[in-house]
Amino acid sequence: MTVDIDDTGGVPVARIKGEVDLKTSPRVRKALLDVLKKRDTLIVDLSNVDYIDSSGVASLVEAYQTARKAGGQVSLAAVSQPALRVLQLARLDQVLPIRDSIESASAEIAE
Amino acid sequence: MTVDIDDTGGVPVARIKGEVDLKTSPRVRKALLDVLKKRDTLIVDLSNVDYIDSSGVASLVEAYQTARKAGGQVSLAAVSQPALRVLQLARLDQVLPIRDSIESASAEIAE
Amino acid sequence: MTAPEAPPAADNRLLAEVRVPARADRLAVVRGTVHAALRAAGCDALADDVVLAVDEACQNVVRHAYGGDTDGDLVVRLSRAPDRLFVELRDYAPPVDPDAVCGRDPADVRPGGLGTHFIETIMDDTRFLSPPRGVGNLLRMTKRLPAHLRLEGEGDTP
Amino acid sequence: MTAPEAPPAADNRLLAEVRVPARADRLAVVRGTVHAALRAAGCDALADDVVLAVDEACQNVVRHAYGGDTDGDLVVRLSRAPDRLFVELRDYAPPVDPDAVCGRDPADVRPGGLGTHFIETIMDDTRFLSPPRGVGNLLRMTKRLPAHLRLEGEGDTP
Numbered sequence: 001m002t003v004d005i006d007d008t009g010g011v012p013v014a015r016i017k018g019e020v021d022l023k024t025s026p027r028v029r030k031a032l033l034d035v036l037k038k039r040d041t042l043i044v045d046l047s048n049v050d051y052i053d054s055s056g057v058a059s060l061v062e063a064y065q066t067a068r069k070a071g072g073q074v075s076l077a078a079v080s081q082p083a084l085r086v087l088q089l090a091r092l093d094q095v096l097p098i099r100d101s102i103e104s105a106s107a108e109i110a111e
Numbered sequence: 112m113t114v115d116i117d118d119t120g121g122v123p124v125a126r127i128k129g130e131v132d133l134k135t136s137p138r139v140r141k142a143l144l145d146v147l148k149k150r151d152t153l154i155v156d157l158s159n160v161d162y163i164d165s166s167g168v169a170s171l172v173e174a175y176q177t178a179r180k181a182g183g184q185v186s187l188a189a190v191s192q193p194a195l196r197v198l199q200l201a202r203l204d205q206v207l208p209i210r211d212s213i214e215s216a217s218a219e220i221a222e
Numbered sequence: 223m224t225a226p227e228a229p230p231a232a233d234n235r236l237l238a239e240v241r242v243p244a245r246a247d248r249l250a251v252v253r254g255t256v257h258a259a260l261r262a263a264g265c266d267a268l269a270d271d272v273v274l275a276v277d278e279a280c281q282n283v284v285r286h287a288y289g290g291d292t293d294g295d296l297v298v299r300l301s302r303a304p305d306r307l308f309v310e311l312r313d314y315a316p317p318v319d320p321d322a323v324c325g326r327d328p329a330d331v332r333p334g335g336l337g338t339h340f341i342e343t344i345m346d347d348t349r350f351l352s353p354p355r356g357v358g359n360l361l362r363m364t365k366r367l368p369a370h371l372r373l374e375g376e377g378d379t380p
Numbered sequence: 381m382t383a384p385e386a387p388p389a390a391d392n393r394l395l396a397e398v399r400v401p402a403r404a405d406r407l408a409v410v411r412g413t414v415h416a417a418l419r420a421a422g423c424d425a426l427a428d429d430v431v432l433a434v435d436e437a438c439q440n441v442v443r444h445a446y447g448g449d450t451d452g453d454l455v456v457r458l459s460r461a462p463d464r465l466f467v468e469l470r471d472y473a474p475p476v477d478p479d480a481v482c483g484r485d486p487a488d489v490r491p492g493g494l495g496t497h498f499i500e501t502i503m504d505d506t507r508f509l510s511p512p513r514g515v516g517n518l519l520r521m522t523k524r525l526p527a528h529l530r531l532e533g534e535g536d537t538p
């Protein structure tokens with residue numbers, strides 16, 4: 001599992017790749033919260049997530065709530081089929097903003 | 112595991128996809144030998160083979176030997192990394208013709 | 223976590239059993255086994271969900287029953303009857319009070335507490351059984367199979 | 381199939397153990413477990429080869445020891461010492477004569493007889509041990525780990 005942060009211009013993007021589970025989710029959590037120390041918006045690219053469990057979902061929720069408290073926003077973009085299924089089971093597809101692409105998430109935040 | 116036979120023109124091509132193992136190799140064997148009942152050349156596309164074991168290799172060898180006996184040829188094309196490793200372990204990379212692409216295998220046979 | 227109905231897990235057929243040390247970095251091994259076993263049994267369509275439920279139950283064993291990574295083992299046994307799938311999870315940790323296992327309502331959005339919600343949503347029945355020789359814990363999860371995945375007769379792949 | 385050196389498999393750490401019915405359609409389950417266990421142990425670079433060797437040894441159990449698909453089980457146990465990997469394969473078939481197990485020279489090109497050649501090329505030592513209670517067969521394969529995969533100290537992922 002890898003998390004790449006792209007903070008070169010515009011809204012920062014975190015690209016998560018691989019399996020997010022009990023072992024790897026602490027790294028996801030830290031990477032997302034680290035960005036939110038300096039920035040108040042963040043797009044999380046979930047297109048290459050093969051697997052995510054409740055601990056991974058919890059990391060996304062924590063980042064989302066941290067941003068909201070600071071008046072910012074976390075959006076999920078290009079969510080892979082397996083990740084979407086898990087977000088739906090968690091009923092978070094109605095709570096966290098889920099966008100088709102990085103571009104649409106970023107256009108929306110820029111508004 | 113699937114084997115698709117493309118026999119619409121030129122040299123017939125068998126495209127193998129997935130894992131060739133003790134359970135699935137009998138289907139590979141039958142598909143290849145069936146083509147060789149009517150044709151004396153065959154290209155086997157191994158680009159989408161994720162795994163192949165000794166029983167899968169044996170099916171390729173049997174097809175190769177059947178074609179040779181009839182004065183024909185079986186070539187392997189676009190061999191995936193995992194399949195190439197197994198052919199090397201079997202020292203068959205020096206025996207069976209292995210070509211980079213369907214096109215080069217087919218150009219060679221057409222000569 | 224207990225439903226009214228308790229189908230017997232006896233007279234079922236072994237699909238696969240996997241044993242690993244109860245550590246966060248071994249849950250991927252359990253997932254690998256369960257996924258491959260469900261595919262081999264012709265249950266691809268259920269595989270992702272059941273793998274998630276099993277992983278969540280295993281996480282709970284690692285985090286709550288053992289209280290962190292240990293050298294204690296975790297055994298997951300997957301079996302099936304013609305119309306249902308059984309997952310039995312065995313650990314060697316101190317006995318767990320089944321009433322202490324309860325998730326939260328997902329409408330209450332906060333991190334954590336989602337594992338048992340996933341398990342209850344995906345599986346049809348989840349209950350603690352008496353572990354062999356009274357040692358550790360034994361959790362059994364049952365999933366009813368949709369009609370097209372049920373077995374007729376003897377073979378065990380449709 | 382016996383090499384001069386016989387490293388002890390005691391004092392090793394369990395990576396994973398998987399039990400399946402000894403049938404052709406379950407070998408994918410063994411491969412799934414072994415692959416995930418080697419990845420979890422930081423041995424990705426060896427995974428494909430070791431998975432092949434284990435699969436070949438399991439095939440031989442299904443085809444030769446049991447003589448076809450049966451309801452008998454096959455158990456594969458993966459463990460490691462700091463500098464080597466052990467695979468133990470247990471079956472409950474009639475005892476096998478170790479001298480009857482021999483492959484062919486791959487220079488002799490014909491289908492079949494490649495399994496033991498793969499095993500011998502990939503693994504460093506392969507030998508039958510006495511099975512517990514004299515029932516079935518127990519084959520142990522050993523693979524020495526390259527220096528960068530050896531364990532120092534206590535942790536079991538590098």
Ligand SMILES: Nc1ncnc2c1ncn2[C@@H]1O[C@H](COP(=O)(O)OP(=O)(O)O)[C@@H](O)[C@H]1O
Nearest residue numbers: 282283286287318323324325334335336337338
């Ligand atoms: N195997 C178990 N052993 C002991 N307690 C458990 C076990 N599984 C769950 N629990 C209890 O149930 C609670 C809810 O579990 P869960 O929904 O998985 O969420 P989380 O583990 O994130 O709290 C846990 O906090 C724990 O107190």
Ligand SMILES: Nc1ncnc2c1ncn2[C@@H]1O[C@H](COP(=O)(O)OP(=O)(O)O)[C@@H](O)[C@H]1O
Nearest residue numbers: 440441444445476481482483492493494495496
């Ligand atoms: N587990 C086993 N039990 C009994 N005989 C075996 C076993 N493994 C191998 N053999 C014998 O060794 C021979 C060589 O095995 P192998 O190289 O795997 O090729 P193949 O199985 O294709 O013949 C087999 O034909 C069989 O006679």
